[in-house]
Amino acid sequence: MSKLAIQGGAPAKTKAFPAWPQHDELERRALLEVLESGNWWRSEGDKTAAFERAFADYHQANHGIAVTNGTHAIEVALAALDIRPGDEVIVPNATFVATASAALFAGALPRLVDVRADNFCIDPELAEAAINERSKAIIAVHLGGCPADIDALKSIANKHGIALLEDAAHAHGSEWRGRKVGALGRGGTFSFQASKTMTAGEGGIILSDDDGFERMARSVHDCGRLPGEWFYSHYHYGSNYRLSEWQGAVLLAQLTRLDEQTARRNTNGRLLDHLLSQIAGIKPQRLDSRATRNGHYAYIFHFEPRHFADITRPQFEAALQAEGIPTQPPYPPLHQLDLFQSGAYKHRLSGAQAAEDHAFLRAPFPNSVREFEETIWITQRALLGDEQDMREVAAALQKISENAAELT
Ligand SMILES: *Cc1c(COP(=O)(O)O)cnc(C)c1O
Numbered sequence: 001m002s003k004l005a006i007q008g009g010a011p012a013k014t015k016a017f018p019a020w021p022q023h024d025e026l027e028r029r030a031l032l033e034v035l036e037s038g039n040w041w042r043s044e045g046d047k048t049a050a051f052e053r054a055f056a057d058y059h060q061a062n063h064g065i066a067v068t069n070g071t072h073a074i075e076v077a078l079a080a081l082d083i084r085p086g087d088e089v090i091v092p093n094a095t096f097v098a099t100a101s102a103a104l105f106a107g108a109l110p111r112l113v114d115v116r117a118d119n120f121c122i123d124p125e126l127a128e129a130a131i132n133e134r135s136k137a138i139i140a141v142h143l144g145g146c147p148a149d150i151d152a153l154k155s156i157a158n159k160h161g162i163a164l165l166e167d168a169a170h171a172h173g174s175e176w177r178g179r180k181v182g183a184l185g186r187g188g189t190f191s192f193q194a195s196k197t198m199t200a201g202e203g204g205i206i207l208s209d210d211d212g213f214e215r216m217a218r219s220v221h222d223c224g225r226l227p228g229e230w231f232y233s234h235y236h237y238g239s240n241y242r243l244s245e246w247q248g249a250v251l252l253a254q255l256t257r258l259d260e261q262t263a264r265r266n267t268n269g270r271l272l273d274h275l276l277s278q279i280a281g282i283k284p285q286r287l288d289s290r291a292t293r294n295g296h297y298a299y300i301f302h303f304e305p306r307h308f309a310d311i312t313r314p315q316f317e318a319a320l321q322a323e324g325i326p327t328q329p330p331y332p333p334l335h336q337l338d339l340f341q342s343g344a345y346k347h348r349l350s351g352a353q354a355a356e357d358h359a360f361l362r363a364p365f366p367n368s369v370r371e372f373e374e375t376i377w378i379t380q381r382a383l384l385g386d387e388q389d390m391r392e393v394a395a396a397l398q399k400i401s402e403n404a405a406e407l408t
Pocket of ligand 1: 069070071072095096098099141167169170190191192193202203204
């Protein structure tokens with residue numbers, strides 16, 4: 001094996017990885033049951049409520065509120081914290097735009113901070129340094145499923161009297177010191193969009209152990225209603241973020257596979273850590289020893305370009321895909337997005353805050369930039385394969401390492 005597949009050689013990968021999404025008779029029966037029951041709306045059916053309960057139980061959380069998607073989950077969580085114009089929310093710069101845009105939807109400024117060089121999750125020291133009198137919350141993102149340093153973030157949030165939220169859209173089933181992530185701060189949010197490790201096409205949920213937060217989030221997600229009160233009484237600001245029974249039914253079925261699939265991805269991820277560490281210039285995303293399980297929305301590693309003939313990340317990805325390994329692009333650093341560069345984000349801010357110069361947007365954010373330019377994300381379905389599949393991933397990378405000069 002020497003000639004790269006992208007140059008016409010034989011791909012390193014011979015058998016196909018498992019497909020995604022997965023379903024079987026469980027989803028089929030669940031959907032038919034909803035269809036024939038005539039209860040297609042959560043307020044009439046029992047599927048979405050049962051799913052909330054089951055997902056919260058699995059994640060060792062007291063409460064779960066199912067919502068339309070993972071973006072809305074963050075919006076509802078911020079509304080439940082009463083975050084408003086004039087406030088600031090501390091957000092890592094390497095994440096999907098939703099983590100920051102949800103703050104903008106509340107009229108608050110997302111204060112972007114850089115991530116750590118080793119795991120590309122929010123840097124707790126930089127998060128603390130970004131706190132000022134307007135700060136109301138820190139959002140930790142468990143990037144790729146790898147838990148952020150919850151202990152450090154929680155103690156910072158407590159010390160300054162602000163909330164810690166987890167954007168756990170990548171981290172279904174991930175664990176920190178044996179506890180599932182998602183309700184380790186005031187609240188946590190998940191996505192069930194098609195690429196995520198459980199899916200109904202779209203969907204989301206908010207978890208929390210905090211009764212007051214749960215009550216507000218539930219009210220916000222249902223037009224400001226309160227459970228048990230008359231249908232046309234509305235107590236709080238709210239909107240309609242309710243999940244349908246179709247999605248609740250599919251997610252109940254998906255949840256039955258989550259634990260086994262998470263365990264498999266975690267085991268394969270640790271095998272890849274071992275295999276890839278032996279390739280010069282590759283460094284797997286660092287999993288803290290307190291992170292007892294990684295749900296692996298993706299398998300992320302950093303590559304040192306000089307060990308790969310200075311090829312770019314898109315060149316690296318294209319070569320890996322040609323070898324038969326599915327990848328997905330990393331997130332561009334938020335501060336580089338047009339949304340922030342053009343000033344369009346200010347349309348959501350109130351007068352005084354919109355008029356300010358947000359100098360932090362001109363900071364270099366070196367680790368978020370490395371996340372974008374020098375990390376490779378192997379798609380989660382590849383981690384559902386077997387040990388042989390992982391050895392073939394490593395072989396593909398070894399081949400690229402040996403032949404990278406051909407790509408320049
Ligand atoms: C997918 C995702 C979201 C948003 O979820 P949607 O269901 O797509 O709205 C939020 N944050 C992160 C980190 C995500 O990956």
